[in-house]
Amino acid sequence: MNENGHYYHAPVMVSESIKLLDPKPGSLIVDATLGGGGHAKDLLSSAKAIRLIGIDQDTEAIDAARINLKGSGDRISLIKDNFSNIKNIIGAKKIDGILFDLGVSSHQIDSTARGFSFQANAPLDMRMNKDSRVTAQDLINTLDQCGLEKILWDLGEERYSRRIAAAIIKKRPISTTSELADIIKHSIPKSTPINTTKSIARVFQALRIAVNNELDNLRTALEDSIDLLSPKGRIVVISYHSLEDRIVKDILRKESTDCICPPKLPACVCGHKKKLNILTKKPIIPSDMEIKDNPRSRSAKMRAAEKI
Numbered sequence: 001m002n003e004n005g006h007y008y009h010a011p012v013m014v015s016e017s018i019k020l021l022d023p024k025p026g027s028l029i030v031d032a033t034l035g036g037g038g039h040a041k042d043l044l045s046s047a048k049a050i051r052l053i054g055i056d057q058d059t060e061a062i063d064a065a066r067i068n069l070k071g072s073g074d075r076i077s078l079i080k081d082n083f084s085n086i087k088n089i090i091g092a093k094k095i096d097g098i099l100f101d102l103g104v105s106s107h108q109i110d111s112t113a114r115g116f117s118f119q120a121n122a123p124l125d126m127r128m129n130k131d132s133r134v135t136a137q138d139l140i141n142t143l144d145q146c147g148l149e150k151i152l153w154d155l156g157e158e159r160y161s162r163r164i165a166a167a168i169i170k171k172r173p174i175s176t177t178s179e180l181a182d183i184i185k186h187s188i189p190k191s192t193p194i195n196t197t198k199s200i201a202r203v204f205q206a207l208r209i210a211v212n213n214e215l216d217n218l219r220t221a222l223e224d225s226i227d228l229l230s231p232k233g234r235i236v237v238i239s240y241h242s243l244e245d246r247i248v249k250d251i252l253r254k255e256s257t258d259c260i261c262p263p264k265l266p267a268c269v270c271g272h273k274k275k276l277n278i279l280t281k282k283p284i285i286p287s288d289m290e291i292k293d294n295p296r297s298r299s300a301k302m303r304a305a306e307k308i
Contacts, residue, residue: 011101
């Protein structure tokens with residue numbers, strides 16, 4: 001809890017992100033995943049006259065950030081929107097740095113009524129934006145077995161996706177996190193030496209990603225953000241699972257290469273031009289001390305690049 005009496009979770013790899021963004025006095029920085037404003041607060045104090053645009057699709061996050069960033073005056077602009085709309089949000093402005101801290105926020109996990117966690121019984125919601133229409137309960141109770149299996153396999157990489165999907169179809173309607181977790185638990189063969197908690201986590205991850213269209217939104221946001229960067233502007237992305245990290249790595253790699261034609265072609269026909277220089281040959285991971293102090297950082301990977 002912070003000095004204002006509001007809950008506030010430590011942001012991940014703050015010093016590393018600021019070092020890579022390397023903000024200069026008067027820079028315009030975008031925090032595309034504002035959350036409670038943890039990264040934003042340190043970014044605003046990292047150099048003189050920093051201006052910051054904070055984006056988050058969660059009204060509760062915007063409200064929390066407004067409190068935590070109180071005193072920043074007209075140097076901040078907080079926007080409730082999905083970061084996939086960043087091109088419309090920023091408009092014609094060129095930005096000097098952009099930060100993405102992906103995945104579900106600590107506040108959303110801790111808000112048990114939101115249904116992101118299976119540690120407490122709650123409605124199957126999982127919407128990051130409460131104005132969205134489709135919930136996890138809608139998907140669970142309306143998709144056919146093939147559709148459910150595809151989500152669990154593609155977005156959760158769950159090896160027992162077929163068995164779990166079949167069990168869900170048999171047991172529905174399902175309305176709570178506890179009901180779903182119990183179905184998953186009893187879908188795993190008893191003879192299999194597997195941690196059922198991991199399977200439950202993978203299924204919940206898959207549903208959350210599907211409800212919020214996270215991967216498609218990420219692709220759009222990254223491509224558009226690169227275009228919005230000014231020369232020498234930097235992009236820093238923190239991801240928390242392999243699906244996100246793969247997208248980040250592939251897009252940064254593509255935009256740091258001139259030709260992306262298949263290697264067997266005798267000459268380039270794509271016309272693709274390099275836009276970035278990669279700053280992180282390997283992803284940066286949290287220190288042992290940070291993981292000890294903030295266990296939710298343990299799976300984080302940070303990648304960064306600079307606009308040419």
